[in-house]
Amino acid sequence: MTTVDEEDAFEAIVIGGGLAGLSAAYRLAQAGRSVLVVERGASCGAKTFTGGRLYTYSLRELLGERWREAPLQREIDREVISMLTDTEAMNVDTTFADPAGRSYSVLSTPLVAWLAEQCEQAGAEIIPGATVTGLVIRDGVVRGVRMGDEELTSALVIDAEGINPLVFERAGLVRRLAREDVAVGVKYLFKLTEEEVDRRFTTSDRRGTAMLGMGAVTKGLFGGLFLYTNIDSVSLGLVVDSDSWREHGHSLVQTAEDLRQHPAVGRYVAGGELVEYGAHLVYEGNVDTLPQLFGDGWLIAGDAAGFCINRGFTIRGMDYAIASGIAAGETAAAALAAGDVSATRLSAYKARLEGGVLADMAKVRGAHHWMAHTPDLFSTYPALAVGLMRDMFTVDGGPLVPVRSTLTGTVKKVPKKLSTALNLVKGVRSL
Numbered sequence: 001m002t003t004v005d006e007e008d009a010f011e012a013i014v015i016g017g018g019l020a021g022l023s024a025a026y027r028l029a030q031a032g033r034s035v036l037v038v039e040r041g042a043s044c045g046a047k048t049f050t051g052g053r054l055y056t057y058s059l060r061e062l063l064g065e066r067w068r069e070a071p072l073q074r075e076i077d078r079e080v081i082s083m084l085t086d087t088e089a090m091n092v093d094t095t096f097a098d099p100a101g102r103s104y105s106v107l108s109t110p111l112v113a114w115l116a117e118q119c120e121q122a123g124a125e126i127i128p129g130a131t132v133t134g135l136v137i138r139d140g141v142v143r144g145v146r147m148g149d150e151e152l153t154s155a156l157v158i159d160a161e162g163i164n165p166l167v168f169e170r171a172g173l174v175r176r177l178a179r180e181d182v183a184v185g186v187k188y189l190f191k192l193t194e195e196e197v198d199r200r201f202t203t204s205d206r207r208g209t210a211m212l213g214m215g216a217v218t219k220g221l222f223g224g225l226f227l228y229t230n231i232d233s234v235s236l237g238l239v240v241d242s243d244s245w246r247e248h249g250h251s252l253v254q255t256a257e258d259l260r261q262h263p264a265v266g267r268y269v270a271g272g273e274l275v276e277y278g279a280h281l282v283y284e285g286n287v288d289t290l291p292q293l294f295g296d297g298w299l300i301a302g303d304a305a306g307f308c309i310n311r312g313f314t315i316r317g318m319d320y321a322i323a324s325g326i327a328a329g330e331t332a333a334a335a336l337a338a339g340d341v342s343a344t345r346l347s348a349y350k351a352r353l354e355g356g357v358l359a360d361m362a363k364v365r366g367a368h369h370w371m372a373h374t375p376d377l378f379s380t381y382p383a384l385a386v387g388l389m390r391d392m393f394t395v396d397g398g399p400l401v402p403v404r405s406t407l408t409g410t411v412k413k414v415p416k417k418l419s420t421a422l423n424l425v426k427g428v429r430s431l
Contacts, residue, residue, distance in 0.1 A: 010036045010125075011336050013145050013154040015132050015167055017044035019318055020302025021160030022115045023062055023325025024332065029122035031333035036152070037119065037126045038145065044126060045112030049187065049278045051235060052315070053210055053228055054111075055103045058322035063118070071114050072104040073230040074208025078201070081313055082213030082225070082264065083382035089213070089264035090385045105208050105228040105235065106318070107189075135171045141341075142173075142297035156297045156341045158328050160321075163281040165291075165304035173298065174291035180243045181285030181306070183223065186256040187237035190272030194232045200268055201229055212313055215382030217259045219250050222371055222378060225259055226315065227268065234269050236260065239282055239310070252279070282317070283308040287361035293353070294346040301328040307357050309364060320357045327352040 012028050014021045017039030028035040041047035053076065059067040081092040116126055136144035136151050144153035145167075159168045163182070168174045192200075201209045211227040218224060223240035238259055240252065260266055283306040290306045293299065301307075302321035309316045331349040335341045350358070371377060391401070391409070 008144070008153045008155055010034045010152065010154045012036070012156050012158060012332050013038060013152060014158045014160055015145065016160035016162060016302075016304070017041070017116060017126060017128070018048065018112060018160060018162060018302060018321065019115065020304070020321040020325040020328075021158065022112065022119050023322045024158050024160065024299075024301060024329035025124040025126075026062060026115070026119045026122055027326055027329025028333050028336075029119060029124040031329075031337075032123075033333055033336050035124045036154070037116075037124060038130050038132050038147070038152075039126060039128045040131050041128060043113060043128045044116035045109040046128075048108035048112055049189070049276050049280075051106045051108040051111070051228075051230075052226070052318065053103055054106045055316065055319040057102070058319040058326070062322055062326055066118075071110040072106055073228075074105050074206045076103045076105060076208045076210045076228075078203070078207070078209040079313075080209060080211040080213075080227075082211055082215075083385045084213055084215035084217055084225075084262065084264060085383050085386050086216045087263055088386045088390075089215075089262075090382070090389045091264075103210075105210070105230050107230060107233075107235075132167050135167060135173075137171065140296060142171075142295070155336055156299070156332055156346075158332060159298065159300040159304050160302045160325065160328075161304045163283055163303040165300065168291075168298075168300060168304070173295060174300065174304075177281075178285070178289070179246070181283065181289050183239045183241050183282045183284045183310075184245065184252060185237055185239045185280045185282045186252060187235060187276070187278055187280065188256070188260060188269070188274060189276035190234045190236065190269040191275045192232060192234060192269075192272045197229055197232060197234065203229075206231060212315070213265075214378050216379075217255070217262060217265070218378055219248070219255060220375065220379035221245060221248060221250070222375075224378075225265065227265070233275070234272065236265070236269055239315075241284065242281075282310070284310055286365040286367075287358060288365060290361075294343055294349050296343045296346075297341050299328045299332060299346060299349050301325050307361075309360060309367075311364060311367060316360075323356055324353060327356075 011033045012035045014025050014037045017037045021037055025035045025037045078095045083090045130147055132145045132147055134146040135142050142157050159165050165174055169176055198204050208229045214224040218240050221244045225238045228235045285306055293305055301324040307320035307324050327349055335345045
């Protein structure tokens, strides 16, 4: 048994003041445990940018009905799947009268800053502008953190550093992030008026649009675009597989610029003021490549643990960050109450996750490999889809072509029909 030392400065220390770390700290503070959050940025949320989409079930689990007070942007009621060539696009555009699973577009900075306030009100302490340079490890047990020459001891540490958990990596607790398990995301944030967002997306009452797309915008390589409407801005960007991108040597900056100028996409942000621009790593491994999630005196949550799923038509990360933070905080609080922070006791964290994020990741464990090894998804199929629509709607005075003939003509253009059909079946199963 690894016991709690009453002389510790804190019962728990959380590295990182993002969604995962703050969710863990909030649960610990609610349980009456002394918890410190160490955040490298000048304030919680200062290092994040633009944002994306949050499925709010996790926020509701964390805060109850107070989740409605959070500074969210627009409720997503319109889903657009886009397949693009260099100049054209075919969209599957669906609007729901009553979205079954609530989700909102969010801007990360205000949301994270607000959640930090909730943590402090619950009793957690936050130190911004401080960098954890190492761990205090005694007899193989994590007993706190180092910040330069200063040591802060604790019964346990929760790592929520983000996609690069360098503190735990340097301590040898998790393996180095593998290039094949990550993608690179580029994001723009364009400022518009609320009225202009409504006009461009034909909406009102702060209803929002989410668009995901694939095709020529990633040079035919594994990746895709995303777009989310905020109250008075639009988040636009793309995610590309780092392994295939490195192999082909394309310019990510130029590709992002080509995206914002694409006729089917650029019209949504044209004339908007560019207020933010940046890049970010995105975990795209699978449940088999996740790091160790717990040990004597420590847990790891959120992006640091690799909790992210990209299914092509949905991207989930923020909800898993909050959900894993809740699980980490509750596991830690129970272990502290029992006076036992051993790996055996903290293994309850993984058990909690097996009914949620780990089960989800297990179901789609083959998705990344399938998409990475099916280049037709990002070149041939979008071109076929756009071509089919063009043929169906072309009226040039020539003989009328029956729909069946148009469809048959498109099918004839599919290369290697049998292997293509089998590959699509694999894809459906993996997603």
